[in-house]
Amino acid sequence: xxxxxxxxxxxxxxxxxxxxxxxxxxxxxxxxxxxxxxxxxxxxxxxxxxxxxxxxxxxxxxxxxxxxxxxxxxxxxxxxxxxxxxxxxxxxxxxxxxxxxxxxxxxxxxxxxxxxxxxxxxxxxxxxxxxxxxxxxxxxxxxxxxxxxxxxxxxxxxxxxxxxxxxxxxxxxxxxxxxxxxxxxxxxxxxxxxxxxxxxxxxxxxxxxxxxxxxxxxxxxxxxxxxxxxxxxxxxxxxxxxxxxxxxxxxxxxxxxxxx
Amino acid sequence: xxxxxxxxxxxxxxxxxxxxxxxxxxxxxxxxxxxxxxxxxxxxxxxxxxxxxxxxxxxxxxxxxxxxxxxxxxxxxxxxxxxxxxxxxxxxxxxxxxxxxxxxxxxxxxxxxxxxxxxxxxxxxxxxxxxxxxxxxxxxxxxxxxxxxxxxxxxxxxxxxxxxxxxxxxxxxxxxxxxxxxxxxxxxxxxxxxxxxxxxxxxxxxxxxxxxxxxxxxxxxxxxxxxxxxxxxxxxxxxxxxxxxxxxxxxxxxxxxxxxxxxxxxxxxxxxxxxxxxxxxxxxxxxxxxxxxxxxxxxxxxxx
Numbered sequence: 001x002x003x004x005x006x007x008x009x010x011x012x013x014x015x016x017x018x019x020x021x022x023x024x025x026x027x028x029x030x031x032x033x034x035x036x037x038x039x040x041x042x043x044x045x046x047x048x049x050x051x052x053x054x055x056x057x058x059x060x061x062x063x064x065x066x067x068x069x070x071x072x073x074x075x076x077x078x079x080x081x082x083x084x085x086x087x088x089x090x091x092x093x094x095x096x097x098x099x100x101x102x103x104x105x106x107x108x109x110x111x112x113x114x115x116x117x118x119x120x121x122x123x124x125x126x127x128x129x130x131x132x133x134x135x136x137x138x139x140x141x142x143x144x145x146x147x148x149x150x151x152x153x154x155x156x157x158x159x160x161x162x163x164x165x166x167x168x169x170x171x172x173x174x175x176x177x178x179x180x181x182x183x184x185x186x187x188x189x190x191x192x193x194x195x196x197x198x199x200x201x202x203x204x205x206x207x208x209x210x211x212x213x214x215x216x217x218x219x220x221x222x223x224x225x226x227x228x229x230x231x232x233x234x235x236x237x238x239x240x241x242x243x244x245x246x247x248x249x250x251x252x253x254x255x256x257x258x259x260x
Numbered sequence: 261x262x263x264x265x266x267x268x269x270x271x272x273x274x275x276x277x278x279x280x281x282x283x284x285x286x287x288x289x290x291x292x293x294x295x296x297x298x299x300x301x302x303x304x305x306x307x308x309x310x311x312x313x314x315x316x317x318x319x320x321x322x323x324x325x326x327x328x329x330x331x332x333x334x335x336x337x338x339x340x341x342x343x344x345x346x347x348x349x350x351x352x353x354x355x356x357x358x359x360x361x362x363x364x365x366x367x368x369x370x371x372x373x374x375x376x377x378x379x380x381x382x383x384x385x386x387x388x389x390x391x392x393x394x395x396x397x398x399x400x401x402x403x404x405x406x407x408x409x410x411x412x413x414x415x416x417x418x419x420x421x422x423x424x425x426x427x428x429x430x431x432x433x434x435x436x437x438x439x440x441x442x443x444x445x446x447x448x449x450x451x452x453x454x455x456x457x458x459x460x461x462x463x464x465x466x467x468x469x470x471x472x473x474x475x476x477x478x479x480x481x482x483x484x485x486x487x488x489x490x491x492x493x494x495x496x497x498x499x500x501x502x503x504x505x506x507x508x509x510x511x512x513x514x515x516x517x518x519x520x521x522x523x524x525x526x527x528x529x530x531x532x533x534x535x536x537x538x539x540x541x542x543x544x545x546x547x548x549x550x551x552x553x554x555x556x557x558x559x560x561x562x563x564x
Binding site for chain 2: 001002003041046047048049050051074090218219220221222223224225226227228229230231242247
């Protein structure tokens with residue numbers, strides 16, 4: 001867990017509720033994996049007080065990018081950070097996604113800001129010449145992000161929204177089974193951002209005997225494994241055990257996570 | 261030229277190289293990546309219970325102005341795991357290990373304390389008497405002077421190692437409890453655990469903590485803790501470990517001037533993983549600037 005002061009190259013609003021930040025890491029000597037996150041200080045004040053966990057959206061040679069949802073006072077404060085300022089961030093933190101290079105096709109199931117985490121998987125898949133199929137779920141088309149990025153990485157994207165009445169679990173299940181799995185062998189499923197879609201992904205992965213991974217989101221205190229605020233239950237054989245999302249996750253095998 | 265400064269302090273016969281140590285519950289082996297544990301005055305792992313326990317409902321933390329509320333609920337893997345894994349993880353460092361004990365009954369406090377005190381690597385015990393006593397309808401042991409005295413006197417019978425009583429601030433008179441702890445045979449007093457607090461989301465009208473209430477920590481609580489250190493120092497001759505809201509070296513020095521011999525740092529490490537050693541460096545700088553060669557000079561040096 002290292003603390004860095006990284007130069008912000010840009011911090012711009014990209015839709016009604018989402019902002020995109022690019023940070024220079026060329027001087028930091030760090031390796032970042034898809035699914036890992038940084039504990040970011042939103043402002044140099046005693047409120048917002050705690051750091052915010054931001055998963056890495058895109059990982060480039062000299063920069064990393066964050067796509068963040070402006071949800072409360074912490075992320076609102078983050079929007080005030082200007083290009084040229086430094087960002088106080090700790091990380092990278094946690095266990096990221098694994099991607100089998102021999103995979104032919106993978107499926108991403110993302111909801112809302114979950115795309116900020118899974119886009120890095122699509123980027124890594126593209127580099128390994130693994131084909132991505134992506135279900136992108138959002139409240140409305142305005143809330144959809146990164147579709148062009150995903151398509152640039154060669155992903156075939158299926159969009160579902162509340163606004164259009166297409167985002168219900170049954171319809172997503174139909175798309176996965178009839179539009180994707182009926183003609184394509186999916187080698188792994190990756191999901192983030194929605195409990196309902198995670199449950200669906202888990203059930204499809206079990207049914208089709210496909211390995212999967214999930215990135216969990218939790219309220220965090222320290223982000224260093226010390227405080228035990230961000231726990232979740234994991235199945236170990238016939239028992240469950242409580243693990244910390246920040247250090248033992250945030251990415252876990254999909255079949256092991258006990259969905260609340 | 262930098263003059264040589266003595267930062268040693270003594271807590272109940274335990275000589276610490278410096279007065280800075282982590283607060284239990286805000287520290288773990290994982291922080292070794294960021295922090296040189298050999299520079300700490302002591303190592304205080306998260307409170308240990310006899311048996312594994314799962315902890316409280318989520319969310320377990322929330323933010324407030326100048327601080328945070330937590331209700332982790334002492335999620336613990338039990339004493340067997342603690343001795344087999346946690347202690348060895350810390351044993352390689354020079355700083356003495358002070359084990360924090362939590363228990364549901366007086367008998368369990370004695371039992372767990374005896375086991376821990378017999379371990380050669382554990383140099384002292386911090387009794388977390390601020391957690392709820394299930395036999396006392398959830399009231400903390402440390403809210404009752406008679407129970408505090410009895411509990412510490414019974415633990416005293418099973419060890420000669422230093423016993424530190426971690427007091428709760430959630431009492432009418434912390435002085436009364438401090439005196440009871442001293443009479444029970446404590447070697448030091450931790451002032452104090454977190455303050456019972458609550459926060460509500462006004463949009464959803466729901467509590468921001470899954471357990472409804474939790475313990476408040478962070479810079480906002482520091483003036484209350486400084487007051488309590490000062491008050492406890494008036495009635496007890498025991499060394500005091502100040503705990504609550506220390507974010508900087510000057511905060512730690514303030515507590516020492518109020519009467520603390522040592523200082524624990526908790527929430528600050530959440531914001532800055534090197535807070536403990538940064539604070540230590542700031543204390544050294546203060547001593548240098550003020551030509552203080554013995555840090556003990558600061559303890560209780562308040563001028564009224």
